[in-house]
Every structure is written in C-alpha cells, then in structure tokens.
Amino acid sequence: MAGLSFHGGIHPFEGKELSKDRPIKDYLPKGDLVYPLSQHIGAPAKPIVEKGDAVKAGQKIAEAGGFVSSPIYASVSGTVKAIEPRRVITGDNVMSIVIENDGKYEEVEYPEAKPVEVLLKEEIIDMIKEAGVVGMGGAGFPTHVKLSPKEPDKIDYVIANCSECEPYLTSDYRKMIEQPEKLVEGLSIILRLFDNARGILAVEDNKPDCIKILKKLTEGNDKITVATLKTKYPQGSERHLIYACTGRAINSSMLPADAGCVVNNVDTIIAVYNAVKERRPLIKRIVTVTGDCIKTPQNFCVRVGTNYHELIEEAGGFIKEPEKIVSGGPMMGFAIFDLDVPCTKTSSALLCLSKDEVSAAKETACINCGRCVEVCPGRVVPSRLADFAQHKNKEAFEKANGMECCECGCCSYICPAKRQLTQSIKSMRRMILADRKKK
Amino acid sequence: MKDMMEVSSNPHVRSRVTTSSIMFAVVIALLPATGYGIFRFGWYAALLIVVTVGTAVLTEHLFCLISKKPTTVGDGSAIVTGLLLALNLPPHLPIWIAIFGAVFAILVVKLLFGGLGQNFMNPALGARCFLVISFARYMTDFTTDAITGPTPLALLKEGSPVNVFDMVIGRTGGTIGETSVIAIILGACFLIFLGVIDLKIPGTFLVSFSLFVVIFGRSGLVPYLTGSSSSFFDLQYLCGQLSGGGLMLGAFFMATDYTTRPITKKGQYLYGVLLGILTGIFRIFGPGAEGVSYAIIIGNLLVPLIEKITMPKAFGKGGERA
Numbered sequence: 001m002a003g004l005s006f007h008g009g010i011h012p013f014e015g016k017e018l019s020k021d022r023p024i025k026d027y028l029p030k031g032d033l034v035y036p037l038s039q040h041i042g043a044p045a046k047p048i049v050e051k052g053d054a055v056k057a058g059q060k061i062a063e064a065g066g067f068v069s070s071p072i073y074a075s076v077s078g079t080v081k082a083i084e085p086r087r088v089i090t091g092d093n094v095m096s097i098v099i100e101n102d103g104k105y106e107e108v109e110y111p112e113a114k115p116v117e118v119l120l121k122e123e124i125i126d127m128i129k130e131a132g133v134v135g136m137g138g139a140g141f142p143t144h145v146k147l148s149p150k151e152p153d154k155i156d157y158v159i160a161n162c163s164e165c166e167p168y169l170t171s172d173y174r175k176m177i178e179q180p181e182k183l184v185e186g187l188s189i190i191l192r193l194f195d196n197a198r199g200i201l202a203v204e205d206n207k208p209d210c211i212k213i214l215k216k217l218t219e220g221n222d223k224i225t226v227a228t229l230k231t232k233y234p235q236g237s238e239r240h241l242i243y244a245c246t247g248r249a250i251n252s253s254m255l256p257a258d259a260g261c262v263v264n265n266v267d268t269i270i271a272v273y274n275a276v277k278e279r280r281p282l283i284k285r286i287v288t289v290t291g292d293c294i295k296t297p298q299n300f301c302v303r304v305g306t307n308y309h310e311l312i313e314e315a316g317g318f319i320k321e322p323e324k325i326v327s328g329g330p331m332m333g334f335a336i337f338d339l340d341v342p343c344t345k346t347s348s349a350l351l352c353l354s355k356d357e358v359s360a361a362k363e364t365a366c367i368n369c370g371r372c373v374e375v376c377p378g379r380v381v382p383s384r385l386a387d388f389a390q391h392k393n394k395e396a397f398e399k400a401n402g403m404e405c406c407e408c409g410c411c412s413y414i415c416p417a418k419r420q421l422t423q424s425i426k427s428m429r430r431m432i433l434a435d436r437k438k439k
Numbered sequence: 440m441k442d443m444m445e446v447s448s449n450p451h452v453r454s455r456v457t458t459s460s461i462m463f464a465v466v467i468a469l470l471p472a473t474g475y476g477i478f479r480f481g482w483y484a485a486l487l488i489v490v491t492v493g494t495a496v497l498t499e500h501l502f503c504l505i506s507k508k509p510t511t512v513g514d515g516s517a518i519v520t521g522l523l524l525a526l527n528l529p530p531h532l533p534i535w536i537a538i539f540g541a542v543f544a545i546l547v548v549k550l551l552f553g554g555l556g557q558n559f560m561n562p563a564l565g566a567r568c569f570l571v572i573s574f575a576r577y578m579t580d581f582t583t584d585a586i587t588g589p590t591p592l593a594l595l596k597e598g599s600p601v602n603v604f605d606m607v608i609g610r611t612g613g614t615i616g617e618t619s620v621i622a623i624i625l626g627a628c629f630l631i632f633l634g635v636i637d638l639k640i641p642g643t644f645l646v647s648f649s650l651f652v653v654i655f656g657r658s659g660l661v662p663y664l665t666g667s668s669s670s671f672f673d674l675q676y677l678c679g680q681l682s683g684g685g686l687m688l689g690a691f692f693m694a695t696d697y698t699t700r701p702i703t704k705k706g707q708y709l710y711g712v713l714l715g716i717l718t719g720i721f722r723i724f725g726p727g728a729e730g731v732s733y734a735i736i737i738g739n740l741l742v743p744l745i746e747k748i749t750m751p752k753a754f755g756k757g758g759e760r761a
Contacts, residue, residue, distance in 0.1 A: 006754075007754075010454075012452055012454070013452065167452065239754065239755060240754075243754075243755075249754055249755040250755045251753065251754065251755035251756050252755070254755065322444070323444070323445050324444060324445040324446075324447075324451060325444060326451050330449075330450060330451045330452045331449060331450040331451075331452070332449050332450070333449060333451065334449070335444070335445065335446040335447055335448075335449075335451060336444070336446070337443075337444045337446050338444075351451075353451070356445035356447075356451070357451070357452055357453040358445070358447045358451060358453060359445045359447065361453050361457075364458055364511075364514060364555075365458075365511075365554060365555045365556040365557070366556045367458055367461075367516075367555060367556045367697045367698055368556055368697045368698045368699075368700075368702055369461070369697040370697065370702045370703075370707075371456075373702055373703065373704070373751070374704075377754060378753055378754045379751045379752065379753050379754045380751070380753050381702060381703065381750065381751070383702065384702075400750070401753035401756065404753035404754060404755070404756065407449075409449050409450030410450075412449075412450050412453070413450050413452060413453055413454055414454050414456075415453075415454075416454075416456045416457050416458045416460070416461055417457075417458050417556075418453060418457065420447075420448065422448065422449065422450060423447075423448035426448065
C-alpha cells in the first residue's frame with residue numbers, strides 16, 4: 001500500500017542504521033549541569049533557587065514566566081553553583097542555572113498519581129504544564145498551550161507524530177520499540193481532553209516493526225488508529241503531516257487547531273504520560289548520538305542539562321575527526337562550534353560528520369532546473385524567493401508567498417548549483433517578521 | 440577535535456547531483472544521435488561536431504579570461520550547447536559557418552546576457568536560426584552522397600509519400616543529429632530515467648502538435664470538412680510529421696532546456712502545448728517545411744509571461760484566516 005503523503009519532499013541518505021538497533025542506554029551525568037532558562041518558545045522561565053541552594057532531582061528550579069512558558073526542573077541532586085549566561089547550541093549566551101552534581105542522584109518524592117479516569121480536563125492540563133512539558137521534536141512550544149485551543153470541541157484529530165523523517169535520528173524509533181504502551185497511553189490521556197477527537201499514530205513506512213507493534217497495541221481501541229505514511233522528508237512537518245493524515249491544508253498563518261488537529265511528537269506524548277500517570281516532571285529525554293565520527297552510535301536517555309562532551313565520551317568518542325557537529329538532524333539542526341553546551345528539552349540528536357557537504361560544495365549559477373520547485377512542500381518557488389531575498393526586495397518576496405516557507409531545507413538539499421536557498425529565504429523571513437513586530 | 444568547526448545554516452546535507460553532472464548526463468544522452476549522425480554522414484560530420492564543440496568551449500573560456508572571471512567551462516554547459524548546435528547543422532556545412540554559429544551561440548546568446556542560467560533564449564537554437572537567416576543557402580542544403588533530394592518534411596509538404604520506417608531509423612536527409620528518431624528517443628529515455636528531464640514538456644508538445652496536425656494538416660479534419668481532402672485521417676502523414684525534421688530533437692533536448700523553459704509545473708504544460716501549436720502553424724501554414732526551432736524560440740520569449748500566470752498556489756493558501 002502506498003502510504004499517505006503530500007506534494008514535494010526529498011529522500012536524503014537515511015543513516016538510521018547506524019544507531020537504530022542499539023537499545024536506549026541510561027546515562028548519568030558526571031560534571032556540572034546547565035539549565036538555560038529559555039528551552040522553549042515563549043517567555044523565559046524565572047529562577048526560584050539561589051546560588052548555594054541544595055537541590056534534588058525533580059525539584060523545580062525555575063517557574064514559568066507567563067502563560068506561554070514552561071517551568072524547569074533539576075535533573076540531578078547537588079548545589080546551585082551559579083545563575084549566569086551560558087552558551088547554548090545556537091551560539092547565543094542564555095541566562096542559565098548551573099548545578100554542581102553531587103553524584104548521588106537523589107530524587108524528590110513525587111505526588112501520588114490519581115487514576116486518569118477521575119481527573120478533570122483542567123487538572124490534566126495543569127499537570128502537563130507543571131511538569132514542564134514542551135514540544136520535544138525541536139520547536140519547544142509549551143505543550144499545555146497546544147492542548148488548550150479556544151474550542152476544544154472542534155478538535156477531531158489528535159495526531160501523534162511518529163514519522164521521525166529527519167535522517168540519522170532514531171530516538172523516536174527506539175521509544176516506539178521499547179515503550180510503545182506509554183505512547184499509546186499518553187495519546188489516550190491527550191484524547192481525554194478532546195471529546196470529539198480520534199487519535200492517529202502516524203508512522204513512516206520505513207519503520208514496519210513500529211507499525212506492527214502499534215497496530216497490535218491499538219487493536220480493539222476504537223479511538224486510536226495507526227496511519228502509514230510514505231517515507232520522505234519532511235513528512236514530520238506539522239502542516240504536511242496534518243495534510244497527509246486528514247487531507248486538510250493549512251497555511252503558515254494558521255494553527256493546527258484551525259484544521260481541527262493537535263499534533264505532538266513521540267517524546268512529548270511520553271512526557272505527557274510521565275507527567276500525568278507518574279507525576280514526574282520532564283527531566284530526561286532521548287538523544288541520538290550518531291554520525292560517521294562516533295565510535296558507537298546509539299541513543300541515550302539523557303538528563304536535561306548534561307554537557308554534550310560527556311555524551312560523545314559515553315558513545316566511545318571520535319574515531320574520525322569531525323568537520324561538522326550538528327545538534328539535531330542534518331536537515332533542520334544547528335551546526336555547533338563548541339561541544340561545551342548543555343542538552344536541553346529540545347535536543348534530539350548530536351550528529352558528528354567527518355565531511356561537511358556544505359562547505360565542500362561550491363555555489364554556482366542557478367540553471368533554473370526547477371528541482372527546488374518540485375521538492376518544495378510549501379509550493380513556492382525557492383529559486384526566485386532566494387533572488388528576491390538577495391536583492392532585499394521585501395515586497396516581491398512577500399508577494400511570491402515567501403512567508404509560506406517552512407524552512408525545511410529541501411531546496412538547498414536538492415539544488416544542483418548548491419545555492420544556499422533555505423538560508424537566504426530564512427534570513428529574509430526573519431527580517432520581515434522582525435519588521436512586523438516593530439509595527 | 441579541530442579548533443575550527445564548520446558552521447553553516449541548515450540543511451547540512453546536499454544531494455550528489457551537480458550542474459556539471461547534469462550537463463554530463465545530457466552529453467551522454469546525445470551520444471546515440473551523435474554517433475548515428477557520424478555513422479550516416481561520415482567523417483566530415485564528425486569534424487563539424489568537434490569544431491563546433493571546441494569553438495563553443497574556447498569562446499566561453501576566452502570570454503572568462505578577458506572579463507577576468509574564473510572560467511565557467513567546468514560546468515559543461517558550453518559542451519552541451521556546442522553539441523546541440525552541431526547536431527542542428529547540415530552535414531556538409533562549411534566549417535567557418537559552424538565556427539561562426541558556435542561563437543554566436545555562446546558569446547551573444549549566452550554570455551552577453553549574463554552567462555549560464557541568465558540567457559532567455561536557447562543558445563544552440565538562437566544560433567541555428569541566426570545561421571539559417573544569414574546563410575540560408577548553406578543551412579538548407581541537405582544533399583549528401585547517400586541521398587539526394589528533399590528531406591522527408593519537404594516531401595510531406597508537397598504531398599508526396601514518405602517512408603516512415605526509414606525516418607524512424609534515420610535513413611533520410613536532414614541535419615546531423617535530427618534524422619534518427621530511435622537514437623534520440625534512446626537518449627531521452629536515459630535522461631528521463633535519471634530524472635534530468637520529464638515528459639511534461641515533450642509530452643504536451645508532441646500531443647498538441649499531433650492534434651494540430653490531425654485537425655489542420657493535409658488530409659486532416661478541416662481540409663476534409665471544407666472539401667479539399669477526401670480522407671479525414673492519414674496515419675502516414677501524422678507519423679511522418681512526428682518523425683521528421685527537428686521535432687524529436689527539439690521536443691526532448693531543446694524545449695526541455697532548463698534555463699529557457701518555465702520553472703512552474705503548470706507553466707511547463709502550457710509551454711509544451713504552445714510549442715506544439717506554434718510548430719503546427721509554422722509547418723503547415725508557413726512557407727517552409729520546418730518550424731520547431733522558431734516555435735521554441737518564440738516560446739522562450741513568452742516564458743516570463745507564462746511563469747507569471749502559472750505561479751503555484753502556496754500550500755494551504757486559500758483556507759486563510761482573517
């Protein structure tokens with residue numbers, strides 16, 4: 001059966017074989033832990049501890065700085081060493097809480113969980129909010145906001161984004177293999193918030209084992225179905241996932257709720273499960289450490305705040321000298337220049353490549369081949385948008401639907417002239433968005 | 440770990456296809472037609488091809504040297520242009536005309552308009568049309584040792600019968616590379632297989648041209664209805680029109696030229712239909728038997744307009760919130 005799909009997209013080298021067959025390994029950090037106060041979209045969290053305070057794992061150290069914000073919890077026991085700006089993966093210096101790890105990993109006692117059936121909707125959302133759950137696929141949008149649309153009755157689909165379309169990443173895959181019950185259970189919890197909604201577990205067809213497991217688990221469950229998606233990037237893009245699953249298309253100015261949908265990724269849904277069923281806050285996540293430079297590519301269950309250096313060491317270190325290190329997947333991740341940065345709630349992978357294909361490629365003239373148009377899931381004309389961007393022609397850029405770009409990177413990937421299309425378009429979008437904010 | 444890491448904006452991976460690999464594929468795809476041309480028309484055709492390609496490459500290289508820019512010969516587009524031009528030349532053309540054509544194609548049509556990707560007209564076709572107008576006597580002389588007499592298209596124009604089988608194989612008169620339909624299709628299949636071209640333009644081009652011929656051509660519907668023809672459909676005439684002249688070479692290798700065709704999907708369909716109709720008009724109502732080159736060149740000129748009216752609708756646009 002051909003899987004569900006959308007127009008455009010690419011088939012880059014998958015690289016998932018490197019790490020997909022090793023079980024998730026728990027990693028206990030050794031050094032200091034760093035918690036940037038902005039690990040999510042929205043207002044930064046406000047610290048509620050001071051230098052010198054003793055903390056335990058699972059203790060709240062910063063509270064939400066507004067409605068669109070999220071609290072942060074300590075992931076180890078130790079003492080607060082400093083509250084100061086620290087470098088994060090984007091290269092910025094962000095105000096962070098630094099905790100000196102005492103190596104005991106003492107945890108606080110979590111409140112007793114009540115059966116989900118007796119919980120009110122508000123209570124569930126409150127638990128998710130309190131647990132600091134954010135979209136862990138990369139965007140970091142606070143989950144409680146996502147789960148509180150204006151008209152919850154109009155939501156008819158809750159989609160679990162199990163596509164994991166980014167090459168090299170296998171963290172969602174491992175979770176689906178190792179903890180599929182938690183995923184299904186987590187989705188059921190979210191479904192309790194929306195009376196008219198059905199759940200869809202949307203999996204790409206390159207993970208037949210996951211599809212099999214999930215189908216078996218949801219057998220007889222009349223609220224949750226498994227949808228098979230065609231394997232291609234960017235299948236996991238929220239707008240395109242909604243289209244593939246429901247046939248509804250939304251533009252960049254609309255929210256999934258406008259199409260009656262709520263989309264969450266695997267790790268987020270499992271975090272919801274932990275928050276509601278076990279009353280545990282979000283202090284760990286799965287990170288894929290992979291790439292041809294890594295000795296033993298694999299997935300780690302990492303405590304938020306762990307230094308990237310430690311993860312590389314735990315994976316056996318480098319066997320080749322890396323030329324490029326990417327935090328996240330190769331299509332949308334950030335290239336980092338320093339490993340001395342912490343893992344946050346949204347760090348999905350650490351990819352170490354011995355060859356940087358970008359700097360190796362020389363940019364030449366556009367030959368108008370149209371490949372970018374063919375692969376663009378946003379159905380715009382990237383080559384023209386990039387021209388407008390380079391000429392700083394905002395008007396033409398907006399008229400040509402430049403703001404509809406989802407920055408997925410397909411155009412740059414496919415371009416035979418190796419133009420930095422995504423980069424140009426992305427910068428222009430940032431400029432226009434900044435202009436709009438000023439007004 | 441290195442002190443200096445490579446940092447760049449996403450994405451961090453790139454496909455293997457490059458401009459020069461595409462050009463290389465096109466050259467490979469043109470080899471069957473080139474080989475057949477040399478086989479059929481002999482060593483002089485080979486010489487013409489070598490000289491035309493050589494001149495094209497040299498012109499681009501010298502231009503880059505003089506304008507103090509890094510040479511762009513490496514992208515291979517000059518080779519493609521030179522080869523396409525050579526395949527569009529009569530097999531006994533004087534060498535100096537071929538050189539003239541190659542310089543015109545590269546220098547005037549391509550480089551003076553900004554080089555690769557900036558020219559609005561297919562360089563090889565621009566040069567061919569330039570040569571046809573300037574040196575009509577040489578450019579329309581298809582007499583060879585093997586065959587004397589008019590090309591199959593000229594025969595069709597007169598209403599004489601043609602041997603379609605010979606035309607498909609290529610045992611007819613014509614330019615070096617256009618005679619063998621089989622050789623051209625073989626190369627086109629290779630490009631389609633590699634994904635370098637697709638059937639959007641050639642398909643609509645050939646279909647719309649066929650329809651035009653069926654309606655307006657000799658023994659077509661219109662002549663039948665107006666009483667100037669006794670039959671309303673002539674398969675031999677249609678097949679002859681499809682296999683004759685530069686249609687196949689034009690549809691698969693010239694109309695699909697990236698730079699000078701619309702970039703939008705809908706635009707490509709429209710462009711193909713337009714080329715089919717224009718070719719039909721030129722071949723059936725025009726004074727000459729040929730029409731493909733002029734159809735494509737006029738199509739090239741209309742590309743900006745076609746693109747303007749066929750800009751794709753962005754994903755999700757239309758279902759807007761206020």
